[in-house]
Amino acid sequence: MKPPAYWFDGRRPPVHARALAGVYGLATRMRKSMLRRHAVARPVLVIGNLIAGGSGKTPLTIAVVERLQAAGWTPGVASRGYGRDMPRSARWVDAVSDPALCGDEPVLIASRTRARVRVDADRVAAARALIGAGCDIVVCDDGLQHYRLRRDVEIEVIDGRRRYGNGALIPAGPMREPAARGAECDFRVLNTAMDAGLVPAFGEWPMRLETGHALPLLGGRARAIAAFAGQRVHAVAGIGDPERFFDTLRAHRIAVVPHAFADHHRYTAADLRFGSDLPVLMTEKDAVKCMRLAGERHFSVPVTAQLPEAFWIALLDRLAGLR
Template identity: 35%
Template sequence: MSAAQLIQDAWNKQAKWLIVLRPLSWLYRGGFLLNKSLYQAGLKQSYKAPVPVMVIGNITVGGSGKTPLLIHLVKYLQSRNVRVAVISRGYGGKGPFPAEVGIATDAETAGDEPVLIVQSTGVPMAVGPNRQKSIELLLSQHALDLIICDDGLQHWALERQIEWIVLDNNRGLGNEKVLPEGYLREPKSRLKYGTVIEHSSYPKMPLNMHLAESKPYLLNDGMVKPFEPNADFYAVAGIGFPQRFYRTLEAMGVQHFQCHEFADHHEYEIDDLQFEDSNPIITTEKDAVKILPLLRKNPDFQREIWVVPVDAILSPACYETLHQQLKQLGIQLDEGSH
């Protein structure tokens, strides 16, 4: 088990030994708050884009359901004739940056989540560590009403007019400690200063979402057969919170699967997909964007690989809030049904 997976496991279990990391958490918290205060005092300059910016992020490390929410919002805005684009750090991508992401862009260049977002929506998107350069690249080629920043909640170098913070109640805030003793990127008090979207199947807040799985599909080119939930699967996941994926499988009636976890944004090799028998693999859409190129480079690989797509389902209050926030920025949405 890698060091990253070891500490991820300790966070999920709220292991007591994490207390030895508290001095490092104090240093992280102090450095983070100092950096934030420098921006707030104007000693460091933030970039204000010529069009409104909406940040969708979280205060935790690892998966929260942010990407499915972003994909849903992009589709919703597109259906209402809002000219929207997306920027991202492009974590895991090798660039060169800034890079515009197209349908044919691979995850090695731009990162897995940006490739998934563009393949799902066709939205104009640019990635790179310098968000200003990404925005300028998009504006040089597109007329836009709104830019959504994927993640970047803690990126104070970019001004934003709207912040949506996804809070996954399945995972919660853990031991409520900041990195590395816990998995909080910021103290929980940060939740007071953004629009919090509760991710839960049994929500307590009016602003909430949950994920609904769709019918699994085969990733293998030219292979057609019905999905059999009673098969024995290898559940392969390189995401921030794989336990959610396992719960999804169980809710679908998939009861027989061996878990094979990799670090978030794992760069797959064909050997990662090799097992002693011929049982099928089942995985996430985020993993699939990196596995598909491997299949095409290895045409002799015959094992079935099933992909489970998920869609974000938002409460009516989320749409009402979105309309209000955009209206305040002068962005009018065409009428339509949710």
């Protein structure tokens, strides 16, 4: 669902939206104060954001899991699996799991990291299942607002282009919680994507999303993203901010014919019929749902989160005390 324009364009929200935002804020505070916190036997690291929609959590989750693995940890990932069928069910996820049953982001994380991934609406139960399977740290993809699970480290991800929009709570604005909540997080990461002009504020760590190649969905040799420079391509993005993906391609001098879909969109063959035989480039999150629909001109464009080495030193140092 596309967010209302007034969330980000500076216009004043309608009166009814402001009234409902007050109700939403009261309900959120009451729920937070009344919930019992459940601890688990291993450290818990939560990666999330304060606005509705995407901000770059999944690329950071993948990068964190890979860095933990390199440091000798055995991380497991807990996720709700947003938008999946039978959302109350609990499932193990791997690279070949059905995104309709497990969610697109968990399948992508499992494919990229080969870590244990568990989807469950009850993140406490998911964390305990991961620990029972041998994981020595639980990484929550999203879940900053899932207060039942007590956490040891919190990372807030901020969309560098949109930030907090108008700063109002849902539905008057994009905020799940007030912006002040970010000050409670141990780390705050600013997703600058590929825009060098976005400068982190004090206390924020910059995160760039880099891409260098495109992978054919039917398999085969990767193609350098530079090979598409000067060409027209159909660009497909069903993420929180599709324009971020389109801008990434444009930064490589690719002429983009944009096709934006709602976040977590479920694709049909008709969605990918564009009336021409131009190459079709899509995000990794979309690609895991389009494998059965793909032809030889369909490519996935993976991104890798790049952060300063000082960030990783600080994060691993914080976790070392919990090991």
